[in-house]
Amino acid sequence: MSFIPVFVLILLWLALQGPVITAIVMNSLPDGALEGLDSGARQLIQAEISSIAAGNIFGTPEPWKMEAARQLVRLHDISVWALLAITLGLSGALVLFSRRRVSAEFRARHGVERIVSGLMIFCAVVAIFVTLGIIGSLLFETLKFFEKVPFTKFLFGINWEPQIPIREGQVAAAGAFGWVPVILGTMVITVVALVLAVPVGLMSAIYLNEFAPKWFRATAKPLLEILAGVPTVVYGFFAILVVAPVIRDFGQSLGLDVSPNTALAAGGVMGVMLIPFISSFADDALSAVPQALREGALGLGATRAEMMTTVLFPAAIPGIVGGVLLAVSRAIGETMIVVMAAGLMAKMTINPLESVTTVTVQIVTLLIGDTSFDNPKTLAAFALGMMLFIVTLVINVFALRIVRKYREAYD
Template sequence: MAGWAFLLLAAATVFAYALNRRAADALREDGRRLHSLPGFHGGYAALLVLVPGFLFLCLWLVFQSAFINRSVMAGLPPGTLDGLDSGAVQLLQSEIISISRGQVFGTPEPWKLEAATRMSEMRSTAGWVMIALLALIALGAILYARSRVSAAFRARQGFERIVHGIMVACSVVAILTTFGIVASLLFESLQFFRMVPVNEFLFGLNWEPQIPIRADQVAGTGAFGWVPVFVGTLVITVIALFVSVPIGLFSAIYLNEFASDRFRAFAKPVLEILAGVPTVVYGFFAVLVVAPALRNAGAEVGLPISPNTALAAGSVMAIMLIPFISSFSDDALGAVPQSLRDGSLALGATRSETVLKVLFPAAIPGIVGGILLAVSRAIGETMIVVMAAGLIATLTINPLDSVTTVTVQIVTLLIGDTSFDNPKTLAAFALGLMLFLVTLGINVLALRIVRKYRELYD
């Protein structure tokens, strides 16, 4: 039914376009001077049909099933729902829905069958009502649009206004979503901080979130200090930057200042491919290649190295960051005017002296901005560390130890049996909030630096 409705909407849109365009063309044939080209008259009518019709369909489809379910449940024989908790009611409802779809398991009671029949009847009626209402809306819009066609009508501006409105609506949706996410993080974190004091979370040195969910489970007493987790994130981030910043920076300098055009044309796309590798692929590269190699190397010299070291995760994350840093540095170096290069070379400086003493200082704000953005990516990176880093939060800065990260902990806290009223689950939100604040701070700093630097040469 929904498919037909969208088809109808498309047809009405095309029809409205054609109708108004024809009408405008006819006016033109008569020798009148139109304010707007006939295409704008058509486009105006098409948008006038499409936008309200589309909104109507979306809203209808969102609320239809909820409405039907609710009225069917309300129409059940009185007393059936008495004494059932919310889970049982949910179960009953899904049973009725699946019966109405023709998936009958066993022999359900007759009142369930009856409810299911009523549900499918309501569904088909609702479909027809939806199409009828849509047709009405479309017809109204078409008639209204057609009535406005005249030589003086400013269809071009009308079209512009509608498109403007659509763009505003889209950006409002994006902004509201951001606020929604932040609000939900905040709200759940507040709940968490009601159970675990903020002090304990921020400054606690132990992280043992495995507390019992049910009373009969055997588990730890629970400790929610985020310091060891965050230190783990920092260790991995620092390792990643130690590897990726020199490699990314020097490759950018080489590509920008020394490489021949042919090599550059080959190397840049290769680096960009590196940026396109999914992080999960990096993850099993870390687990299956880097970590065993490290462990074997450690065994050679008699060092016991755990299979999920910070070094393995960090160095693979570095590979992920290399194209990021190198493309930022490349842009920054490329933005330094050629005249500065010439000026330095003309004073008898070599190419490397020019890079080191003139280009690099001039480009450093852009490079730093790029590195900070890379830091916030490294802090938020999840897949690689979930696969390659450890789970136990040990407070250490030894890269050969196993550490865990904020993102890994969030994943493990939310996987498996969870309920939303105990600190174990809510801790994930608190961690998420902290992560959000840290990366937000770094991003703001990075963007400010990058913007300041842009003003320098324009």
């Protein structure tokens, strides 16, 4: 433990030596070399000196630059040797110091525990601050967006045409930022996904937990987990190359007008992605119900079905609902599948056979390409992101509350 201060010193030294040496070198440049240059040009000279020092000499640089580079190398050497000397000296001193402190009465554990708990607090705080930072940046850009587009127009507008003219007289849409059709598309796809995933996930969890023989469970569970590990891009391929054509052909054979990018294809494949998610949550919830409750119900002459519906399910419902709600927020936030398989045009429709677009798809398309960050088109992406964040946050909080509220109903 006595090496922690030394370690911290080394880290700080390595972090600071670069800037400090550079500053010294830049300040010791001959008078007039930096006269009249702006910060960009100064950085250019600095970079040139650094690259000369690293041995990459292009053309014939001015002598003062060569001189500065030599000084940079010299200072760098000095710094390394000084660090070595100080490190060794400090380590020695600390070892001596700790040897003197070590005695039967010395309680090292208290110190160690303090350090470790400090470390853990630091880690926890990092996560929180990163979250706050994300919210902050999102909020900042969102507010800039709402300076250009009124909040009510965004929230209640039913037109989403973010293509605004870049130059005078360009033929383009006027630009409308009503998020309703976009969130409606997200909802249609989410509903389709859940209609598939919830029953299939729950049934498979019930079967695996209550009825399946051991060998089947031992094979099926890892397979389901593989399904959970499939990258969403691959699901996207699957949706666009397999599911969408099948749905289109089938729909056309029934005489229906099916668009090539249907919400049904994207949502269905997303549902497949969510199956392992829901089934593993439901499985955990069902496993957590004590065996004693099952036996209690069966001992009273309940059939297995009665036991499931009257005892097991009510006891497991908080976990199941929590899992479903987390799946909802995943479906809403899912991007890759819908980017590949859903459409780009925002449409006010709840028909799953039509092409719809989602919030995430719009964020991606708005930010792809060269766009400046003072353009409402770009800023709209942040507003959409903010709304998405709020929606999923509300759902997550709701889910966690349900799980927590009923968690220890039995025991």
